[in-house]
Structure formats: structure tokens, C-alpha cells
Amino acid sequence: MKTDILVIGGGVAGLRCAEEASKNADVILISDGSGASPYIHGINIPLHADDNVECFFNDTMKSGRYQNNTALVKILCQSSLELVNEFCFDKKGNEYDLLKPLGSAYPRVAGIKGKTGISVIRSINGDSFTHLKKIRAVKLICTDGKVHGAACFNKVTGKHFVISAKAVVLACGGFGNIFPYSTNTSDIGGDGIAMAYDIGAKLCDMEFIQFEPSAAVFPEQLMGKSIITTMFYDGAVLRNGQNKRFTDERVDKDVLSVNIYNEIKNGSPTPHNGVYFDMTAVPLNTMLTKYKSYYDRYKSCGIDVSEEPVEITTMPHTTLGGVKINERCETNIDGLFACGEVSGGLHGANRLGGNAGLEVIVFGKLAGKAASEYAGMVNAADDVSDEFNDRESLQTAEDKKILQKAVYNGLNVIRCEEELTMALEIAGSLINKYKNAENDYNAVRLYNDSLTAYLSLMSALKRKSSVGCHIRKDSASDGYAYTIDIIKNGNKPGIEKRLINGYKR
Template structure:
């Protein structure tokens, strides 16, 4: 214990920051490999944002359509990301996702079943075949429940064996700083939210699994924890983040009442037959199918409806286009005056499915709308609109090990970048958590086993504590006003549709907000002080917002979750470029780095005509030798 600050000192082999799907899977794998593991969770244990991932986990198990395999899944993921993905991450994900789902079942997960008893799989946007293993419309909750049970089982086994090493969990805990000494991770400093008491953790390996940045936007599906903590921790520790310009606006968030605007309406509604209509009653998505997708998506209602009845029918309804396409289409309908009175469109499943079907397949959605909006989705349509949902950008990591450029610092889940390219397909998030959660835990444990003893120095502790306590001595705005100002900038200038003049304005306004963010002031004590928590969170949100705005300004094309009104269409030259953000004395700076080149054996999974839509001729060959298998 440090006498000056009365700080608790802890030690572990692997520190996992975040207790969602990626963090818990990392913790389990690290413990299975013999590491002593500490998990810290910002929220109550079991309440991580993963529980809101409702539709399912994408894995090419072929249980509903036997034509599905990892190659098709890889192909869909690359198409969804507009070929900006780290191909190796997409390859590993597609190959390993089925095993991770079957493994989850051995841990006790209770998936919905097909008539012959296999794990059921449902349709989702951008996936060629029914691919999402699901538990009604509450799959994320089942994943978290199952991983918690596995951790309890491992703890009980350690107790029976009298092992000094185990998995420990600290919930309602915030990590404020990662500590790097001697060029590698030595641990972290943070505090318990209930008491305000500080602690330091000596750990040679840290796994970031902190999720996204959505609370930087006012209209968001993200829970309160998503303030970009992991992204900012990594930047301050000297790691890089990539692809921050790509933010996914989920097409369907609630738009009414205002108190719940942005809350997610799962893609399962569309996957199970729901259709989108404008205020004129028109099923409008047929107008918005991009040329690159016209061979795979239906052009008439009759053809689209065949998809749900005939598993072999290969032309999907346009409501199941990738999320970026659907979100832009809804945005266009509203801007052109065909939106609802509350600024959205209608999502109708009531006229297409029976009450029994809806209550059985979408129980959470039925309950959500009835309780929050007094809307019975078995009898009337929902009002929905785009909501900030997911950031494709995150910590730049090695594809196989999930390690960042800082030795001992790993990242998995939404906080890591590269896997999804410019746009994530629905359902890929939960399988991503499992695949790379396992890999990060595995490699973090191996790193720790071969590392020298780590210890956070007293000087680093003092620096971190004094920085965290500054809001008590500041005399600026309260942090709620600061967050509101930040959200206004992002929502107005760095939203779903962007243009150069507005992005220039956004960068200037964010720069002007820097001092305001640093001077956020709070009163009261350290125990149970949400103002203090937010004063620290808003620093992280500001860093992420600046990285996003600068990258969005630099990338002069439209691709995936980044739409430039003044630079429409994808540019094959920009497809070869990742924008990599780092933090220096002058703030966020950007560097252009090449996207990893897709090897020939994986390029052969696509035909030349398709590759030509994304790549330059020298990249894809252009000689007819690399057609689809």
C-alpha cells in the first residue's frame, strides 16, 4: 500500500479491462493457460453492453443451409467492409467462429434449435445464408450469462485445488491510466467507483476489452459505459488506433418517445421478415440497392419475399443490405420529406408475421416497445431511424496475437480495429468477441509467462492520481455541459453524412473544446460521484472525437461507415490506405499506412468484375487468372 495516497496494490499476470464478451472470453482463456487473472468492469458484473447484442452470433456452421462455409463468410465480411478489412483477421474470424460457438454450447449456452436439434441460424443483413446462432432476440445476454458461469466454475475448481492463482473480478471500477515503463506495460492505475479509493495493478500483460465510443453522440444505441476509454488508454500508452473515421449508424433505433431515442431495434426484426416503409406506405429500399449488390438483392417485392420461404433462393430482400446502405437510405427518405412525424420511417413486421411468431422470436422487442413507447409490434409498425451504434476503428493489433505495438498490451472486441474494415456486418460482433477474446487471452497469458516481473513505480502512481483528482480543483463547466457540447459537434458535423467544410469546422470546434474538457469541474467527495466519473470519461470522448473528425476530413471518398457528400463513391486508391492515429505532444496526428494485401489464394474467392469495383487493376490482376473457385 502506498502511504502518501493510501492506495491498494494488486498483482496479477493478466489484467483484463472490460467484462463484456471479449473480456470474459479473454479471462477464461488466460486462466485455462495458467495465468492469474484480474478482470475490472466499469459497470456491475453481468451488465456489460454485450447484453444489448440481441440478434445472434455469425458463424458458418451450415445448420440451415449446407452451402455455407468459412469461405462464404469471409467473402461476405470483406464485401461488407468494402475490402478495407485486415484480411487475416477476417479469415481467422470466419474459420474459427463455428468452433467458438460450439465451445460456448459446451459451457452451457442454450441456443434455439432447428427441428432436427442443431443450433438454429437466422438471416441477417449482408450474410449470404442464414448464419446467426441465436437465443431469441437476447443472444448477447445468454453469452454473458454463460461466460459468467464458466468463470464461476473455474473459480470453484481453483478453490477445490487450493490454487493461489484464479480469476478475480472487480466491478464498478474505472482504470484511468495504463503504465508503460521500460518500453513495455507494467500495469495500471484506477479507482473503485463506489468509494473513490485508488488502486494500482502490477501486471506484465493487459487486455483491453472496453467496447466503443458511442456516448460521444447524443442519439446512440450504446450504454453509458461506451466513452472510448480503451481507445484513449491505448493512445496515451503509445499505441496506435486505426479506421476511426468509420462509425456505423445502425439503421434502426427507436425514434419515439424522445426519452428513448436511439435505443436499438435489433436487425432480427428484418431478418425474420420485417420490412421498411416510408410515410407514404412505400417499401422504399428497392430504390437504394447499389450496383455492386444488384446481383445478390431482389428488385421486386415478390422476389424479395421468396427469400424467407425458400432457403435456396439467392436474392435477398433489400432490407438485408449491409447496415451502412440501409442507414443512408432511411436518412435520404427522411431528408426528402417521406419520413414519419417523429423523423424516422416505419418498420413493419405486424402485417407479415403472426402474433405468436413475433412473441416467440422477438420477445425482447415486443416488451421494449410496449413498455417504452406503448406500441404493440404484433399489431402496428415501429418508428425507427439511424442511431450511432458501432465504431469500426480501434487499437491497431497484430491479427494473430491481438497485441498492439506496445509490448504486453492486447485488445479485442470493439476496441480493436481492422477486422471489420469500413463497415461491420450484423452478427459479426458476437463471434468477433469470442474469436479474438480467446486469442487475446491466450497470447496475453503466454506473454506474461515469459515476461520479467512488472511493478508500477510510485512516481507513475502519483502522476495518475493527481491527474484523476484535478476536476475537484478545477473551476470550469460541469462535465454534463461539456459532454453536451461535444455531442452537438459530433452529431451536427461528424454524423452519418459528412462534407469537408463541416469537418474543418468540427476539428476547429473540438480544438476549442480541449481546454473546456480539461477544466471540467465537479464538487462533492470521491464516493458515488457520477460527475467525477464523467469528468474523466469526457477526456476520453474528446480524444476519440478528434481522431474521428481528423480521419474523416483526410479520407476523401465514401466507403462503409464514412459518407462524404462532397466525395461520393469509393476510390480504389483510398482502399489501399489505413489512416493511423497516434497521440503526441501536439495532440492527435495521422499517418497513412498500407492496408495488408490480400493474398492470391483469398482473392480467388472473388471474381474479377467484383474486385474491379474496389481495387486498382494492378492489385486484382485484371488478366482473368483469379476468377472465383
């Protein structure tokens, strides 16, 4: 199979990219599911009367603890206002109806009836490109520093095959599922990072994993479903197992996650090892307009959140590090682009709520434009022949559990050298076990997850000081902002640590 541009991932980043790229090129998009994008409740746009792009920029940098890639933040903030011409955001009278995210100076989250992600997905013109579903890329094909396509696995037929392309865009989301539980859907994994790293792409900020302060631990059917934290500005509070408030809720997400984690570990947890998210003081009309999807979700399980609190905990939510990109979503590999959550650098060490949804809309389109310009300049891709002898898949479920447990112990909200090192050893041994398992889908997926975990753990070990969502209990902040980049050096990861000029936290 052959195309100009192969887009890997069918969330908002991938779809926006494919739509834009298909204006000038032949595009195939592959996906396994819909990823996190349908859950985007709202996105940041500085539409409040007192707000502006500069203030939005400052909040994003401050939230990110000045670890952000400034050039990417500028593009994000400057492009945000253009979206009011593209989408119809909710209004109250003549004013935009905005929510206030944690860490933001003004109400800034604009939404489309609580279903912003779904609305953006529905706005895509899917006729302009080919979308192949239930297909997973497992390996990128690269020779002489140039990408030529990807080896893929068809989950319906159980067969591997190759898609050749002049350019490949990674839009395959974060890697939250290397944890035993997270707020992510099951199609999200470590493939994107591992595939990129294996062909020499540079990664950055791999230690920054954002924990959502409020994800359900009960009832069972809602496990991992997050509750939007803007509700703290509308009357919601947190209480411990003894019904006592234990934290100021209106703090940055990274700080709130630590406070919840500590209360559960060392204070008074609730029966399901969480804390109470108490929405009973949120006015009912606000609940039924701004937060109806959350109200309905619990109501379908027989719980009326306007009358009783629910149990939540902090869980891995979005990954802030990933494939290093420039302002055109280019990587250091010719023909390889990345956009959305699989890329790194934009959010720094702590993501401002509402910026991930904006990121995928803005950078998905930019990646599509840049990839189609690139494809217009290079020769047609060679059709790389199918040379697969599919192997019967190994049983990897037990090893997957071992990896996830190690990741949970090593990369939790609060980290230390000893636990990180133990987890690194486990991830390393699984990489060795599965590294030659070509054409075996289960084994390659576990190899990719183990490699991604290893790189994240390694980066977390290297960053000895605490910053944002990377909290080391064995060392405090050193006050400096620096990036940790990882690039393959021979068969080993090479680490580059670089001070970010001009910023001292």
C-alpha cells in the first residue's frame, strides 16, 4: 500500500492533520480507536473582556514552570483566537460562556455544549482522505535518516502489512496506558514514542506525566473517568474520609495531585482509597447546564451528585513529554512529523487545563500543512514490499502487568531514586526479552511499552530536582529550568541536558 502522507492516529490531532494535508496530497490515516479526543470538554481561548493573548501566554508558561518550549507556546496562544471563526462556542447572552481552569487568571475554557472534542471531530471532512480503522502501526521504516512508511498490524485480519509514504505524521496520542490504570482509553500506548526513538528521533521531557487530580475510583464502571476541575470555581470542594477539607482546591493541578496523593497515603482516605469530590454546593442550574455530562454520567449509575459526594483519586491523565518538534511539527528525522499529545515541549512541567485540546486543533493543522509541503518536494515513496511471516503471538499479559506495576511504583505522583531504579531495571529486562520479537503483535506492543517506560524512567532519574508534575521526594527544586532530551546513541539512549536560557524559576 502506498500514499504521499501516512498519518498515524485518529484523534483530533490526526484528523485535523489529515484534513489539511489532503488539500495537496494523497493521505492515508490509520487508527485503532478514537483516543482521548472525544473527551475534550473545552479549550482555552482568551475571550474574557480582561484577558488577552499575552496573559494567556504568561499563564501557560507559569503553569509549565517555565519548562515550556516558548516558540510552541507562542503559536498556541496566538492561534487560539482564530478558532472563533471556525467553531461556534457557547455563549450566555452576547458573552462567551467560559470556565476557569486551575492556574488561569481569567475564565478561559470555551466549549461546545460540553462536547467540544466530539464537535471538532464531526467538523472534519472525512471524504478528503482514506481512514483505515483498527490498524496499528508497530514500527517505522527508515533508511539513511529518512522515513519511508510504517509496518502496521490489521487487528481484524490479524496480519501485518506495510504502508509506504513520502512523509509520516505521528499523531498517536500519549502513553498513559503504560500505567495499570489511567484516565486514558485502551488504544493509547507507548508505540508512538518507541517507534520514533527507534529510528533516531529526539524526545524531550519524558519524565513529565500529568496526573489528573480528580478521576473516579467508584463506582467500578466509572473507574478512571475524570471530573473537570473548573468545578472548584463553582462551589465544589474536596473532603477526606472524615469529611474534612484538607486542601485549597484552587491551586495548580500538579500541586493538587500531590495534596490528594498525600491525603490518601498518609491521611484519611475514603472506603475505596480516594477522597471525596463534593459537588453538592454547585447550584443545580449550573450543574445541569455547564456540567451536565458529569451529572448524567453519575446519574446513570444511580448516584445524584447534587446530593452526595463521590470518591476520586489522582491518576495519570496526559503525557507532557514526547517527540521533539519545531514550530512546523518537524522532527530531526527527514519526513517524520509529530503533533498532539505524542509530541513534547509545549506544556512544560505542568499543563494548564484546556491547553491540550487547543494544542491538537492548532498543531494538527500545522503538521498537515508542513507534511504536505514536504511531500510536494520529495520523490514518490518506494513501495516497500510485504515481507511478513506473521508469528503466532506470545502470551504477554503477565509481563504487561509486571511492567505496569513497575511503572506505577516508579513514576507515581511522588518519586525517588530507589523506586525509579527498580522500575528501570524491570523495564530494561522486558526490553531485552522482547526486542527480537518481530512480526509478533503482542510482543512488539509490549516491547514498545517497555521502551517508552524505560525512557520516561531514565529521564525521571536524570532530573534529580523537583519541578511541576515531577516531584522527587529525595531532592528539592534547584530553581533552574532545563530540558532533558533523549536520542538513540548506538543501541543505547543518549541524554542531553540543556539549560533553558533566560528562565530561572
